[in-house]
Amino acid sequence: MRSLRAVKPLERFLSARCVGTRAHGVRKLSSTSGSYPLVCIVGGGPAGFYTAQHLLKSHPDIHVDIYERLPIPFGLVRFGVAPDHPEVKNVINTFTQTAQHKHCCFFGNVNIGRDVSVKELQEAYHAVVLSYGAEANRRLGIPGEDLLGVYSAKDFVGWYNGVPCNKDLQPDLSSDTAVILGQGNVALDVARMLLSPLDILKKTDVTQPSLEALAASHVHKVLIVGRRGPLQMACTIKLPRPRKRLTELLLKAAQGSAGSAQATRQWGFRFLRSPVEIRPSSDVTRTAGIRLAVNRLEGSGENAQAVPTGEVEDLQCGLVINSIGYRSLPIDATVPFDPHKAVIPNTVGRVEQVAGLYCSGWVKRGPTGVIATTMNDSFDTARALLQDIEAGLLKLSTKKLGSKAIVTLLEKRGVNSVSFLEWEKINAEEVKRGGRAGKPREKLLDVEEMIKIAKT
Numbered sequence: 001m002r003s004l005r006a007v008k009p010l011e012r013f014l015s016a017r018c019v020g021t022r023a024h025g026v027r028k029l030s031s032t033s034g035s036y037p038l039v040c041i042v043g044g045g046p047a048g049f050y051t052a053q054h055l056l057k058s059h060p061d062i063h064v065d066i067y068e069r070l071p072i073p074f075g076l077v078r079f080g081v082a083p084d085h086p087e088v089k090n091v092i093n094t095f096t097q098t099a100q101h102k103h104c105c106f107f108g109n110v111n112i113g114r115d116v117s118v119k120e121l122q123e124a125y126h127a128v129v130l131s132y133g134a135e136a137n138r139r140l141g142i143p144g145e146d147l148l149g150v151y152s153a154k155d156f157v158g159w160y161n162g163v164p165c166n167k168d169l170q171p172d173l174s175s176d177t178a179v180i181l182g183q184g185n186v187a188l189d190v191a192r193m194l195l196s197p198l199d200i201l202k203k204t205d206v207t208q209p210s211l212e213a214l215a216a217s218h219v220h221k222v223l224i225v226g227r228r229g230p231l232q233m234a235c236t237i238k239l240p241r242p243r244k245r246l247t248e249l250l251l252k253a254a255q256g257s258a259g260s261a262q263a264t265r266q267w268g269f270r271f272l273r274s275p276v277e278i279r280p281s282s283d284v285t286r287t288a289g290i291r292l293a294v295n296r297l298e299g300s301g302e303n304a305q306a307v308p309t310g311e312v313e314d315l316q317c318g319l320v321i322n323s324i325g326y327r328s329l330p331i332d333a334t335v336p337f338d339p340h341k342a343v344i345p346n347t348v349g350r351v352e353q354v355a356g357l358y359c360s361g362w363v364k365r366g367p368t369g370v371i372a373t374t375m376n377d378s379f380d381t382a383r384a385l386l387q388d389i390e391a392g393l394l395k396l397s398t399k400k401l402g403s404k405a406i407v408t409l410l411e412k413r414g415v416n417s418v419s420f421l422e423w424e425k426i427n428a429e430e431v432k433r434g435g436r437a438g439k440p441r442e443k444l445l446d447v448e449e450m451i452k453i454a455k456t
Helices: 010-016 046-059 076-080 085-100 120-125 153-161 187-193 208-215 243-254 370-392 403-413 420-436 446-455
Strands: 038-042 062-066 104-107 127-130 150-152 177-182 221-225 266-270 271-279 287-298 305-316 317-320 357-359
Touching: 010 221, 038 046, 038 120, 046 062, 046 076, 046 085, 046 370, 062 403, 076 085, 076 153, 085 104, 104 403, 104 420, 120 403, 127 370, 150 153, 153 187, 153 208, 153 317, 177 187, 177 208, 187 221, 271 305, 287 317, 357 370, 420 446
Parallel strands: 038 062, 038 127, 062 104, 127 357, 150 317, 177 221, 177 317, 221 266
Antiparallel strands: 271 287, 287 305
């Protein structure tokens, strides 16, 4: 997104972009070096910040710059965590400390692959870490998938969590029954959002337009469909309990009052079911129902496979949410990418056949696990990079210009990046607006408005 005002001259920008809030001075810039490592990270979400955290903690001289497509940091911690789980977002405090490190700088509103190429980053830094996550959804590949009333969980979650590109989604909540395909954590989050009492949601950071739409929702029944059985459910719990205990808890809840006929709002699981067709309304434009294949299991435990029995089941519904997973996309033609697995081919985070290029997070391993999984995965990548520094593989004697070179390119291309201090202006405005409504924050939804506030 381009600026609303003239881009600052290079020297003025470089002197202002990394001012620390604690020391109130100018941080040492990740600019030019013939000795200390210059590393850039593409992606300002959990994987990017955890990678930066480990690098900065483990190497006293390393300089790290983080580039993020949006003007705002924190990725899925901000946009993926359910609004009714605010405690999960406490990790933002740790990420903020990383961003305020004297050897770390944040550049928001920079789209790598469009504004700057990966090759240009490689020319400016000793090492580049790709941590840009998974921004696409897996398609169902069945008839009716593109009917009105069918949404990806990625877009639906982005809508109520304030992702700018999803702010105009306007999901149709006029039907009484919703079907969610998939039984992972995201599916359960979506189910809770559809059925949670308004008094609870009003106290969260769910966006105001979404809150108003959910207040007017007619959905009172949610069915969560999975192709296998309860022992194979993809959802996780924060505590390290056995899978058997998780299943007992879920089944007990499913059989309790929340799923009873007397409840105002109902939910339930449908196991051993796979979608084969989303059925249209009489005008052939909208969703009217879904046909499910009935499965049986072959094998046991988590390795059991779902096999169709030949039977089918039809459900009436006006809302279908596809929550079968996310997919990473290739960022640049110069970067290896496995289109089948939708990951960057790598060995412990080292991108195959490209020296000095690394990856962490979902683009490294696929969209699985929780934030703690991403933390460990990112630390592994950081350790691999540090090992390569120690082994002399990154050629630190080669002079690199780092962010100085990239900022020059951004100026020439009319891209106005947002620093972490400028993000904090956006943050303060969101908190102020939320306070008026008794919420933790009211997220800004328009990128141009974010930049305008950041630059005032």
